[in-house]
Amino acid sequence: MSVTADVRTGAAAGRFYPSDQYGFSSLLTENELAVLGRLRKVLDEQVQPLLADYWEAGEFPYQIAQPLFDLNLMEPSQPDGGATASGLYVGFRNFELARTDASVATFYNAQSGLFRTAVNLGGSAEQAAELDPKIRSFEYKGVFALTEPEHGSDIAGGLETSARRDGDTWIINGAKRWIGGAASADVLAVFARDEADQQVKAFLVQTDARGVAISKIHRKTSLRMMQNADIDFRDVTVPESARLQNVNSxxxxxxxxxxxxxxxxxxxxxxxxxxxxxxxxxxxxxxxxxxxxxxxxxxxxxxxxxxxxxxxxxxxxxxxxxxxxxxxxxxxxxxxxxxxxxxxxxxxxxxxxxxxxxxxxxxxxxxxxxxxxxxxxxxxxxxxxxxxxxxxxxxxxxxxxx
Structure with a gap:
């Protein structure tokens, strides 16, 4: 890809990022650079002008979401008809987003990184095959709900959210904190401790399910645009089919x-x-x-x-x-x-x-x-x-x- 000068940064011709002194981005393919170029255009023209006002207000500019979704950034089409993105492309996609704004990068990565990883690694082959296309298109929006009000760094041993099995149903009780994007998601990947064996399991819980209460965390001085949430679960019922089958500890x-x-x-x-x-x-x-x-x-x-x-x-x-x-x-x-x-x-x-x-x-x-x-x-x-x-x-x- 022939890279011209970047208007916003004054990058020298031939260098995709003015801050990439050693040219690591040259390891990307022409197609990958083209996709990132389209992303940059959306970020520069539709995202950048909104950032200061929304950051100060502590709100997220949701009008930018669909333009980002429409770029098909997770698995962009390849010239040979394939649709597998390289790891370096995924990394530079995060780099490009964060280079514009950390909240925007965190918002996108909540779906493309955290939630998609939870489903693809934690779900059965059947679950991943069914859900991944919907995750890539943002038809099925989810977030990763692990951290708790009293447990962050010690979550491995301290996780308190509980899950009790009753036939083909699970009953979840507990609380989560700092869950970014929860209020705008369709589903939460919730990690809970099985009361029967004390092992951690994972469940796909609908945000509108009975017993789920989501509230915005206010008064933040960092990532102000990102809408982090407290979530309470009170006798929330989830079918066994909604348990991510490969998460058992x-x-x-x-x-x-x-x-x-x-x-x-x-x-x-x-x-x-x-x-x-x-x-x-x-x-x-x-x-x-x-x-x-x-x-x-x-x-x-x-x-x-x-x-x-x-x-x-x-x-x-x-x-x-x-x-x-x-x-x-x-x-x-x-x-x-x-x-x-x-x-x-x-x-x-x-x-x-x-x-x-x-x-x-x-x-x-x-x-x-x-x-x-x-x-x-x-x-x-x-x-x-x-x-x-x-x-x-x-x-x-x-x-x-x-």
Whole structure:
């Protein structure tokens, strides 16, 4: 694909992302780059202009959903008639979304990453075959409901939501918290502890089922556009046919998380790219002491560090994704990527805020939004500490979670 200059970022001709210094995106096919180009056009023209106002209001611009759905981003058609997206394409799709906005990336990934993974890994072959086409088209919208009000990092042993079997029916009681996109979903992939064997099971629960109560979490300072929810379950009945048949312990949930952490690492890399590119735009047009802010040595040093962080993060997630496509899945590998990329992200958005100065706390430059939203990405899908302990366990052979 012949890549022309990016109007919004001033990217040099021939480079798909101005923040992709080593050209990792050149590993994508022409068709994949074309799909990402169409995504960028929608993001630039229909999404970007809405972000500041909706972020400030703490609401999601649902009018952008259908244009994103219509792009068929999950499994775009291939020139040979196939419909299998590469892992690198999926990663750069998350990167492109997060480069524009972390809430938009999280909203899309709730369906394309979390919910789709829950169904395809947790469901039987029959369940996956039936539901995946509807998930790809967004005909069947779902979210991943694991975290609880009192259990986040300790969810493996602390999960309290219960499921009791009564014939061919399950009765679910409990609560979930921080569930992004729940209010606009059709179904919740709910993880609950089976009262009979104390093992974790998973169920597809309709959002309008009797006994399900969904309420928006207010007063957030990060991912303000993303509509996170508290969910209560009171004697909610679910048929056995709605149980994801391949989830029979928390080990099965951990296999899902192993995949999802790589998605979040890509989002962290994309968020860094967005913050870096916004900072570059600003320092090129801002004048101080009679000359361009970008001409100052200390500013250039910060920009170089930011670009190094983006480049290192991209290198890590690209290699992780290549390994996963070869069938190499290891908890410590995805945990290391999530931990490292999010730590670099935190530094990058802080440096972006610094070089933009006082204007860096306003939404007009985009930097403030990236700076605030990074805090949520830093914590979700496994905190820095939990991921470090997963890596540490692999290094030493000793678990240190307690």
């Amino acid at each position: 928390f080990a099965d949930v951990a296999a899902m998380l192993r995949n999802m952490r790589s998605d979040v690492a890509w989002i962290a890399a994309g968020l860094q790219a967005g913050a870096y590119e916004a900072a570059v735009r600003y320092v090129k047009q801002r004048q101080q002491f009679g000359k361009s802010l970008g001409s100052f040595q200390l500013v250039q040093e910060k920009l170089a560090t930011m670009l190094g962080n983006v480049t290192a993060s991209l290198g890590m997630v690209v290699r992780l994704t290549q390994q996963q496509e070869q069938g190499i899945y290891a908890d410590e590998n995805s945990a290391l990527a999530k931990m490292f990329c999010c730590a670099r992200m935190r530094e990058t958005v802080a440096l972006a805020r610094e070089v933009v100065g006082g204007n860096g706390i306003t939404l007009d430059t985009d930097v403030a939004r990236f700076h605030a939203d990074a805090e949520a990405v830093y914590s979700y899908e496994g905190t820095h500490e939990i991921n470090a302990l997963i890596v540490g366990r692999a290094i030493t052979g000793k678990g240190a979670f307690r």
